[in-house]
Amino acid sequence: MSDNTENRESEPSTRDRILIAAATMVSEDPGTRLSVRAVAARAGVSTGSLRHFFPTQRALMDEVAAGITGLVANKNVIEDSTVPADERLLACMQQVLSATGTGEQARDTWRRTFGTYLDSELNADAIDTYLAFSAAGLRHIEHWLDVLETEGALPPGDNTQRAAYLNVVLDGLSVARALPTDAARLRSETEVLQHAIAMLFHTAVPVPKGDSA
Known part of the structure:
Protein backbone atom coordinates (compact mmCIF):
# COMPACT_ATOMS: atom_id res chain seq x y z
CA MET A 1 0.00 0.00 0.00
CA THR A 56 -7.23 30.78 -22.53
CA GLN A 57 -4.54 29.72 -24.97
CA ARG A 58 -2.59 32.85 -24.04
CA ALA A 59 -2.55 31.83 -20.37
CA LEU A 60 -1.24 28.39 -21.33
CA MET A 61 1.39 29.76 -23.71
CA ASP A 62 2.63 32.32 -21.17
CA GLU A 63 2.98 29.62 -18.51
CA VAL A 64 4.82 27.29 -20.87
CA ALA A 65 7.20 30.07 -21.93
CA ALA A 66 7.87 31.08 -18.32
CA GLY A 67 8.51 27.47 -17.35
CA ILE A 68 10.96 26.74 -20.15
CA THR A 69 12.76 30.04 -19.63
CA GLY A 70 12.96 29.32 -15.91
CA LEU A 71 14.74 26.04 -16.61
CA VAL A 72 17.39 27.97 -18.54
CA ALA A 73 17.72 30.87 -16.09
CA ASN A 74 17.96 29.59 -12.50
CA LYS A 75 16.75 32.29 -10.10
CA ASN A 76 18.89 30.94 -7.25
CA VAL A 77 22.04 32.22 -8.93
CA ILE A 78 21.03 35.89 -8.88
CA GLU A 79 19.71 35.68 -5.32
CA ASP A 80 22.97 34.39 -3.78
CA SER A 81 24.13 37.62 -2.14
CA THR A 82 27.37 36.00 -0.96
CA VAL A 83 28.63 36.36 -4.53
CA PRO A 84 29.48 39.83 -5.98
CA ALA A 85 26.60 41.30 -7.97
CA ASP A 86 28.42 41.59 -11.29
CA GLU A 87 29.60 37.98 -11.04
CA ARG A 88 26.05 36.78 -10.41
CA LEU A 89 24.72 38.69 -13.39
CA LEU A 90 27.51 37.29 -15.56
CA ALA A 91 26.69 33.74 -14.40
CA CYS A 92 23.00 34.23 -15.23
CA MET A 93 23.78 35.46 -18.72
CA GLN A 94 26.19 32.59 -19.27
CA GLN A 95 23.45 30.16 -18.25
CA VAL A 96 21.21 31.52 -20.97
CA LEU A 97 23.96 31.33 -23.58
CA SER A 98 24.86 27.78 -22.61
CA ALA A 99 21.36 26.66 -23.61
CA THR A 100 22.24 27.58 -27.21
CA GLY A 101 25.19 25.23 -27.17
CA THR A 102 28.05 25.60 -29.61
CA GLY A 103 28.88 24.33 -33.06
CA GLU A 104 26.30 22.01 -34.58
CA GLN A 105 23.95 22.28 -31.60
CA ALA A 106 23.86 26.07 -31.94
CA ARG A 107 23.42 25.82 -35.70
CA ASP A 108 20.51 23.44 -35.27
CA THR A 109 18.90 25.80 -32.75
CA TRP A 110 19.09 28.75 -35.10
CA ARG A 111 18.09 26.74 -38.19
CA ARG A 112 14.84 25.86 -36.45
CA THR A 113 14.36 29.40 -35.18
CA PHE A 114 14.94 31.03 -38.56
CA GLY A 115 12.95 28.32 -40.30
CA THR A 116 9.97 29.03 -38.08
CA TYR A 117 10.07 32.80 -37.90
CA LEU A 118 11.89 34.01 -41.03
CA ASP A 119 11.87 31.47 -43.87
CA SER A 120 8.15 30.78 -43.88
CA GLU A 121 5.07 32.96 -43.75
CA LEU A 122 4.20 33.69 -40.15
CA ASN A 123 0.83 32.66 -38.79
CA ALA A 124 -0.85 33.92 -35.65
CA ASP A 125 0.21 30.88 -33.62
CA ALA A 126 3.89 31.28 -34.47
CA ILE A 127 3.73 34.98 -33.60
CA ASP A 128 2.05 34.25 -30.26
CA THR A 129 4.68 31.63 -29.43
CA TYR A 130 7.55 33.96 -30.24
CA LEU A 131 6.08 36.89 -28.31
CA ALA A 132 5.38 34.73 -25.26
CA PHE A 133 8.95 33.40 -25.13
CA SER A 134 10.42 36.83 -25.80
CA ALA A 135 8.38 38.40 -22.99
CA ALA A 136 9.27 35.57 -20.59
CA GLY A 137 12.97 35.99 -21.31
CA LEU A 138 12.83 39.73 -20.74
CA ARG A 139 10.96 39.25 -17.46
CA HIS A 140 13.73 36.97 -16.21
CA ILE A 141 16.45 39.48 -17.09
CA GLU A 142 14.45 42.29 -15.50
CA HIS A 143 14.07 40.16 -12.37
CA TRP A 144 17.85 39.81 -12.14
CA LEU A 145 18.25 43.57 -12.32
CA ASP A 146 15.43 44.21 -9.83
CA VAL A 147 17.13 41.91 -7.30
CA LEU A 148 20.45 43.70 -7.65
CA GLU A 149 18.87 47.16 -7.53
CA THR A 150 16.91 46.26 -4.40
CA GLU A 151 20.17 45.16 -2.77
CA GLY A 152 21.69 48.51 -3.63
CA ALA A 153 24.33 46.82 -5.78
CA LEU A 154 23.01 48.25 -9.05
CA PRO A 155 22.44 51.99 -9.59
CA PRO A 156 18.74 52.93 -9.92
CA GLY A 157 17.49 52.99 -13.49
CA ASP A 158 14.93 51.74 -15.98
CA ASN A 159 15.29 47.98 -15.66
CA THR A 160 12.92 47.37 -18.56
CA GLN A 161 15.27 49.21 -20.90
CA ARG A 162 18.35 47.69 -19.33
CA ALA A 163 16.86 44.21 -19.71
CA ALA A 164 16.20 44.90 -23.39
CA TYR A 165 19.84 45.95 -23.81
CA LEU A 166 21.19 42.79 -22.18
CA ASN A 167 18.77 40.70 -24.22
CA VAL A 168 20.15 42.14 -27.47
CA VAL A 169 23.68 41.30 -26.30
CA LEU A 170 22.61 37.73 -25.54
CA ASP A 171 20.87 37.36 -28.91
CA GLY A 172 23.95 38.55 -30.76
CA LEU A 173 26.31 36.24 -28.91
CA SER A 174 23.90 33.34 -29.32
CA VAL A 175 23.84 33.78 -33.11
CA ALA A 176 27.63 34.10 -33.14
CA ARG A 177 27.86 30.66 -31.51
CA ALA A 178 26.22 29.16 -34.59
CA LEU A 179 28.84 30.65 -36.91
CA PRO A 180 32.35 29.26 -37.53
CA THR A 181 34.39 30.13 -34.45
CA ASP A 182 37.51 29.29 -32.48
CA ALA A 183 38.60 29.15 -28.85
CA ALA A 184 39.71 32.79 -28.84
CA ARG A 185 36.30 33.96 -29.99
CA LEU A 186 34.54 31.93 -27.32
CA ARG A 187 36.84 33.45 -24.69
CA SER A 188 36.00 36.94 -25.96
CA GLU A 189 32.34 36.13 -25.34
CA THR A 190 32.94 36.48 -21.61
CA GLU A 191 34.69 39.79 -22.16
CA VAL A 192 31.72 41.10 -24.14
CA LEU A 193 29.34 40.08 -21.35
CA GLN A 194 31.56 41.69 -18.72
CA HIS A 195 31.69 44.92 -20.71
CA ALA A 196 27.90 44.99 -21.11
CA ILE A 197 27.45 44.41 -17.39
CA ALA A 198 30.00 47.08 -16.50
CA MET A 199 28.00 49.57 -18.54
CA LEU A 200 25.03 49.02 -16.21
CA PHE A 201 27.02 49.29 -13.01
CA HIS A 202 28.93 52.42 -13.94
CA THR A 203 26.45 54.42 -16.02
CA ALA A 204 25.01 57.46 -14.27
CA VAL A 205 21.24 57.77 -14.03
CA PRO A 206 19.91 60.61 -16.26
CA VAL A 207 18.42 63.52 -14.34
CA PRO A 208 14.80 64.24 -15.41
CA LYS A 209 14.33 67.52 -17.27
CA GLY A 210 13.30 70.36 -15.01
CA ASP A 211 15.17 69.04 -11.98
CA SER A 212 17.94 71.23 -10.65
CA ALA A 213 21.27 70.03 -9.34
Whole structure:
Protein backbone atom coordinates (compact mmCIF):
# COMPACT_ATOMS: atom_id res chain seq x y z
CA MET A 1 0.00 0.00 0.00
CA SER A 2 2.86 2.36 0.80
CA ASP A 3 4.39 1.61 -2.61
CA ASN A 4 1.18 2.69 -4.33
CA THR A 5 1.11 5.88 -2.26
CA GLU A 6 4.70 6.68 -3.23
CA ASN A 7 3.91 6.08 -6.90
CA ARG A 8 0.92 8.40 -6.76
CA GLU A 9 2.98 11.10 -5.06
CA SER A 10 5.69 10.83 -7.75
CA GLU A 11 3.21 11.19 -10.60
CA PRO A 12 2.90 14.70 -12.09
CA SER A 13 -0.28 16.60 -11.29
CA THR A 14 -2.87 17.26 -13.99
CA ARG A 15 -1.59 20.82 -14.32
CA ASP A 16 2.00 19.63 -14.69
CA ARG A 17 1.00 17.02 -17.27
CA ILE A 18 -0.65 19.75 -19.33
CA LEU A 19 2.43 21.97 -19.13
CA ILE A 20 4.79 19.10 -19.99
CA ALA A 21 2.67 18.17 -23.00
CA ALA A 22 2.47 21.76 -24.23
CA ALA A 23 6.20 22.34 -23.70
CA THR A 24 7.01 19.17 -25.62
CA MET A 25 4.82 20.28 -28.52
CA VAL A 26 6.53 23.68 -28.64
CA SER A 27 9.97 22.06 -28.49
CA GLU A 28 9.09 19.81 -31.41
CA ASP A 29 7.63 22.68 -33.44
CA PRO A 30 8.07 26.29 -32.20
CA GLY A 31 5.26 27.43 -34.49
CA THR A 32 2.76 24.84 -33.32
CA ARG A 33 -0.77 25.81 -32.32
CA LEU A 34 -1.48 24.94 -28.71
CA SER A 35 -5.13 24.17 -29.28
CA VAL A 36 -7.16 22.94 -26.33
CA ARG A 37 -7.95 19.59 -27.96
CA ALA A 38 -4.40 18.92 -29.16
CA VAL A 39 -2.76 19.70 -25.82
CA ALA A 40 -5.43 17.86 -23.82
CA ALA A 41 -5.00 14.78 -26.02
CA ARG A 42 -1.21 14.90 -25.68
CA ALA A 43 -1.51 15.27 -21.89
CA GLY A 44 -4.19 12.58 -21.59
CA VAL A 45 -6.68 14.89 -19.86
CA SER A 46 -10.10 16.23 -20.72
CA THR A 47 -10.55 19.61 -22.40
CA GLY A 48 -12.54 20.66 -19.34
CA SER A 49 -9.57 19.95 -17.07
CA LEU A 50 -7.28 21.97 -19.30
CA ARG A 51 -9.69 24.91 -19.33
CA HIS A 52 -9.91 24.73 -15.54
CA PHE A 53 -6.20 25.43 -15.18
CA PHE A 54 -5.72 27.55 -18.30
CA PRO A 55 -8.90 29.41 -19.36
CA THR A 56 -7.23 30.78 -22.53
CA GLN A 57 -4.54 29.72 -24.97
CA ARG A 58 -2.59 32.85 -24.04
CA ALA A 59 -2.55 31.83 -20.37
CA LEU A 60 -1.24 28.39 -21.33
CA MET A 61 1.39 29.76 -23.71
CA ASP A 62 2.63 32.32 -21.17
CA GLU A 63 2.98 29.62 -18.51
CA VAL A 64 4.82 27.29 -20.87
CA ALA A 65 7.20 30.07 -21.93
CA ALA A 66 7.87 31.08 -18.32
CA GLY A 67 8.51 27.47 -17.35
CA ILE A 68 10.96 26.74 -20.15
CA THR A 69 12.76 30.04 -19.63
CA GLY A 70 12.96 29.32 -15.91
CA LEU A 71 14.74 26.04 -16.61
CA VAL A 72 17.39 27.97 -18.54
CA ALA A 73 17.72 30.87 -16.09
CA ASN A 74 17.96 29.59 -12.50
CA LYS A 75 16.75 32.29 -10.10
CA ASN A 76 18.89 30.94 -7.25
CA VAL A 77 22.04 32.22 -8.93
CA ILE A 78 21.03 35.89 -8.88
CA GLU A 79 19.71 35.68 -5.32
CA ASP A 80 22.97 34.39 -3.78
CA SER A 81 24.13 37.62 -2.14
CA THR A 82 27.37 36.00 -0.96
CA VAL A 83 28.63 36.36 -4.53
CA PRO A 84 29.48 39.83 -5.98
CA ALA A 85 26.60 41.30 -7.97
CA ASP A 86 28.42 41.59 -11.29
CA GLU A 87 29.60 37.98 -11.04
CA ARG A 88 26.05 36.78 -10.41
CA LEU A 89 24.72 38.69 -13.39
CA LEU A 90 27.51 37.29 -15.56
CA ALA A 91 26.69 33.74 -14.40
CA CYS A 92 23.00 34.23 -15.23
CA MET A 93 23.78 35.46 -18.72
CA GLN A 94 26.19 32.59 -19.27
CA GLN A 95 23.45 30.16 -18.25
CA VAL A 96 21.21 31.52 -20.97
CA LEU A 97 23.96 31.33 -23.58
CA SER A 98 24.86 27.78 -22.61
CA ALA A 99 21.36 26.66 -23.61
CA THR A 100 22.24 27.58 -27.21
CA GLY A 101 25.19 25.23 -27.17
CA THR A 102 28.05 25.60 -29.61
CA GLY A 103 28.88 24.33 -33.06
CA GLU A 104 26.30 22.01 -34.58
CA GLN A 105 23.95 22.28 -31.60
CA ALA A 106 23.86 26.07 -31.94
CA ARG A 107 23.42 25.82 -35.70
CA ASP A 108 20.51 23.44 -35.27
CA THR A 109 18.90 25.80 -32.75
CA TRP A 110 19.09 28.75 -35.10
CA ARG A 111 18.09 26.74 -38.19
CA ARG A 112 14.84 25.86 -36.45
CA THR A 113 14.36 29.40 -35.18
CA PHE A 114 14.94 31.03 -38.56
CA GLY A 115 12.95 28.32 -40.30
CA THR A 116 9.97 29.03 -38.08
CA TYR A 117 10.07 32.80 -37.90
CA LEU A 118 11.89 34.01 -41.03
CA ASP A 119 11.87 31.47 -43.87
CA SER A 120 8.15 30.78 -43.88
CA GLU A 121 5.07 32.96 -43.75
CA LEU A 122 4.20 33.69 -40.15
CA ASN A 123 0.83 32.66 -38.79
CA ALA A 124 -0.85 33.92 -35.65
CA ASP A 125 0.21 30.88 -33.62
CA ALA A 126 3.89 31.28 -34.47
CA ILE A 127 3.73 34.98 -33.60
CA ASP A 128 2.05 34.25 -30.26
CA THR A 129 4.68 31.63 -29.43
CA TYR A 130 7.55 33.96 -30.24
CA LEU A 131 6.08 36.89 -28.31
CA ALA A 132 5.38 34.73 -25.26
CA PHE A 133 8.95 33.40 -25.13
CA SER A 134 10.42 36.83 -25.80
CA ALA A 135 8.38 38.40 -22.99
CA ALA A 136 9.27 35.57 -20.59
CA GLY A 137 12.97 35.99 -21.31
CA LEU A 138 12.83 39.73 -20.74
CA ARG A 139 10.96 39.25 -17.46
CA HIS A 140 13.73 36.97 -16.21
CA ILE A 141 16.45 39.48 -17.09
CA GLU A 142 14.45 42.29 -15.50
CA HIS A 143 14.07 40.16 -12.37
CA TRP A 144 17.85 39.81 -12.14
CA LEU A 145 18.25 43.57 -12.32
CA ASP A 146 15.43 44.21 -9.83
CA VAL A 147 17.13 41.91 -7.30
CA LEU A 148 20.45 43.70 -7.65
CA GLU A 149 18.87 47.16 -7.53
CA THR A 150 16.91 46.26 -4.40
CA GLU A 151 20.17 45.16 -2.77
CA GLY A 152 21.69 48.51 -3.63
CA ALA A 153 24.33 46.82 -5.78
CA LEU A 154 23.01 48.25 -9.05
CA PRO A 155 22.44 51.99 -9.59
CA PRO A 156 18.74 52.93 -9.92
CA GLY A 157 17.49 52.99 -13.49
CA ASP A 158 14.93 51.74 -15.98
CA ASN A 159 15.29 47.98 -15.66
CA THR A 160 12.92 47.37 -18.56
CA GLN A 161 15.27 49.21 -20.90
CA ARG A 162 18.35 47.69 -19.33
CA ALA A 163 16.86 44.21 -19.71
CA ALA A 164 16.20 44.90 -23.39
CA TYR A 165 19.84 45.95 -23.81
CA LEU A 166 21.19 42.79 -22.18
CA ASN A 167 18.77 40.70 -24.22
CA VAL A 168 20.15 42.14 -27.47
CA VAL A 169 23.68 41.30 -26.30
CA LEU A 170 22.61 37.73 -25.54
CA ASP A 171 20.87 37.36 -28.91
CA GLY A 172 23.95 38.55 -30.76
CA LEU A 173 26.31 36.24 -28.91
CA SER A 174 23.90 33.34 -29.32
CA VAL A 175 23.84 33.78 -33.11
CA ALA A 176 27.63 34.10 -33.14
CA ARG A 177 27.86 30.66 -31.51
CA ALA A 178 26.22 29.16 -34.59
CA LEU A 179 28.84 30.65 -36.91
CA PRO A 180 32.35 29.26 -37.53
CA THR A 181 34.39 30.13 -34.45
CA ASP A 182 37.51 29.29 -32.48
CA ALA A 183 38.60 29.15 -28.85
CA ALA A 184 39.71 32.79 -28.84
CA ARG A 185 36.30 33.96 -29.99
CA LEU A 186 34.54 31.93 -27.32
CA ARG A 187 36.84 33.45 -24.69
CA SER A 188 36.00 36.94 -25.96
CA GLU A 189 32.34 36.13 -25.34
CA THR A 190 32.94 36.48 -21.61
CA GLU A 191 34.69 39.79 -22.16
CA VAL A 192 31.72 41.10 -24.14
CA LEU A 193 29.34 40.08 -21.35
CA GLN A 194 31.56 41.69 -18.72
CA HIS A 195 31.69 44.92 -20.71
CA ALA A 196 27.90 44.99 -21.11
CA ILE A 197 27.45 44.41 -17.39
CA ALA A 198 30.00 47.08 -16.50
CA MET A 199 28.00 49.57 -18.54
CA LEU A 200 25.03 49.02 -16.21
CA PHE A 201 27.02 49.29 -13.01
CA HIS A 202 28.93 52.42 -13.94
CA THR A 203 26.45 54.42 -16.02
CA ALA A 204 25.01 57.46 -14.27
CA VAL A 205 21.24 57.77 -14.03
CA PRO A 206 19.91 60.61 -16.26
CA VAL A 207 18.42 63.52 -14.34
CA PRO A 208 14.80 64.24 -15.41
CA LYS A 209 14.33 67.52 -17.27
CA GLY A 210 13.30 70.36 -15.01
CA ASP A 211 15.17 69.04 -11.98
CA SER A 212 17.94 71.23 -10.65
CA ALA A 213 21.27 70.03 -9.34
